[in-house]
Amino acid sequence: MAQKPSTPKGTRDFSPVEMARRNYIFDTIREAFRLFGFRQIETPAMENLSTLMGKYGEEGDKLLFKILNSGDYLKGVDRALIDNNDTVRLATKLCDRGLRYDLTVPFARFVVQHREEIQLPFKRFQIQPVWRADRPQKGRYREFYQCDADVVGSDSLLNEIELLQLEDLVFSRLGIRVAIKLNNRKILAGIAELIGEPDKLIDITVAIDKIDKIGLEKVNEELAERGLSAEAIERLSPILAISGTNAERIQALETLLADSETGRKGVEELRTVVEGAEALGLKAQLDIDVSLARGLNYYTGTIIEVKALDAEIGSISGGGRYDNLTGVFGLQGISGVGISFGADRIYDVLAALDLFPSDSASATRVLFANFGDAEACRSLAIIKQLRGAGISAEIYPDNAKMKKQIGYANALGVPYFAIIGETELAEGTVTVKRMSDGSQSTVKAEELPQILKLD
């Protein structure tokens, strides 16, 4: 094969340095999930297409990666589908399975399939890749990881307060300054009611969601295009203009939405969550944002979105409360609330702000030089002891020129280079060179762990 092989479009390899950085993110998130009592599950990469289809809208169905059936996959396929080039329906005949598109639908399927074994409330976390046949572009991939934590089977708003604490812990540990934006879907419904357009809830939220980007005037233009009356638009303006502290915003919303039962309920929920979170204290900035909509069809209560304060990028985490997670699979009455972390965007933020820990590049603490069989034999014995003490160590496998061996240690960012040459072998010592400043000393083998554990 002459052509250099490559990964499929929209997918990526991860080098050791990238893996160390990605693991830093995953480890931080995983550790936080565990501290909060979330329990890990995993689901298969492939799901039955019947599980996935129809869950992400018509566009989502097209973006599912479908897996060709094995064996005689043409058997029983209606040739008219082929002759008519009906590729959409034909695909569901050729393929029984697809790759998961997110972690939420497989989780819903999991809860229904294993409902007898699951103890409610069920706090689960899941960190796995998902696949979407989107057009690849900067920052958008066909394979990417999602990191989800959800509580199902509990309506308590304590869960929301806990999830805000969890967001706060993750981003403060990563050193990313964030604003957590908060809203409630019932407030949005109340607003639609209030301005006399309850049926236009989606149009309204889609439009006002853009207020940060395009400003109030353009939002109002769009609302008019979407068929809102001038009166309704006028009644909306004071709501979008709400400002001040969170307490002041809640106060203003309470007054404005006094006539909507749903709206009042939303404000009450928002108040409980905000007051609960603020009582515990947050390092993050917590902002009530009435224009926050975020996947409206899905959420039914609290809506959460997290933005980095020091990087120009979309949301890096988000979530909310939903009713009826599993209804589509025939199990009614299971509600929940959850959040998701976008590992790829978090990676970009950490890289842009130079926040990755510097020691995340090299796995090996010390590389031993190779001066030949006898020296290597002695080195391996010492290396074995170092590993037993939890210190990662290796020997350069070939008896190559010393320049090459040191170059290797340098290229890999190994902090210490150890030498057992003829003299050291005779005297039972090791010469250790610190790569950062070139300083070196000759010590007894027993002293080595002590030295290598420094700085």
Next chain:
Amino acid sequence: MAQKPSTPKGTRDFSPVEMARRNYIFDTIREAFRLFGFRQIETPAMENLSTLMGKYGEEGDKLLFKILNSGDYLKGVDRALIDNNDTVRLATKLCDRGLRYDLTVPFARFVVQHREEIQLPFKRFQIQPVWRADRPQKGRYREFYQCDADVVGSDSLLNEIELLQLEDLVFSRLGIRVAIKLNNRKILAGIAELIGEPDKLIDITVAIDKIDKIGLEKVNEELAERGLSAEAIERLSPILAISGTNAERIQALETLLADSETGRKGVEELRTVVEGAEALGLKAQLDIDVSLARGLNYYTGTIIEVKALDAEIGSISGGGRYDNLTGVFGLQGISGVGISFGADRIYDVLAALDLFPSDSASATRVLFANFGDAEACRSLAIIKQLRGAGISAEIYPDNAKMKKQIGYANALGVPYFAIIGETELAEGTVTVKRMSDGSQSTVKAEELPQILKLD
């Protein structure tokens, strides 16, 4: 949907308890890989079909999961392929990508694609799932994890010695008693030469590989069926009968293979590896096994296979040296040696021998009871401090009956149950109940971390 949803055939969900156990295995292997200086990479789940096809034989091509192209996938497809039901060739027109079948071919592709960035020797490890459209059966799945460590770009036998140490470390840490079987492909080639059947190397090894299962007599019958002369079979017998210590076996092989240059080279390599490994010491039993063949077409030097001594199961790890890993992608001269751990079989062995650590079931150290808003608010503040001290803690989210809350703690195996009721709230204390024996004490909140860190 009335039908209960399920995972596709041959795939599995992993519950929190299973995940804790699987993570125990992956963490142990990963930690050992790191101590030996292997550096992690990941490759995408999907590869171009051109990367995968033809690498696993004709049967392997059929077992690849292929991904239907997006959009108008029928465009340009020769209808004759459809009319003739030529599903094999048609599949390569409908699909440009497939799911990875192992970690070795993607690794070879990685090395070629990134050869400018890679420092040789390159010690990489990779722990990721692979997919095969095999007929599912007990212990055989369509999605399973491989854990591979390879060194490429070094011919030194120190690598083999290190890999044996690595096998030893992993299994001793897991508490599994194993036998590591060792052979060398050059010895097998020497044997075929010696008995005058150098062209029948594959037939010979396929047959003698079964000697443990079917015995010498049946092996000889099979060899005759495969066209070996009676004389050749007779000359083979003393080789298969070699016994004694490793030193004695090496001595016997040296004598028997004295006339084969390849054979002598194989014995010399085997001696270096065995003596090197034994000088460092192994907890595992190390057995030279001349009948060990293991994927002969692939390996060119050392062959390694690991079996559990206390469980009836196939090999749980294995590997060997190969020449020309990347030749198929146009990059010549990159040889390497590697091993792979079978996580699913290791899981079965640990389960059968009851070797999983007992604390791997629960994530949460302490569950706080929920007695209502004021008590919950105080509990959350204490929980926040516990988490800051690295102790996983959670509150039961709903103010449910105490029996239900304790039942939840029991079901999840949470070791401590903490109560802040009216009295505790007034006195600034917490009542802690140890679930294992029901003992309880009331303490100041500050004393809690101390208590929870016990046993």
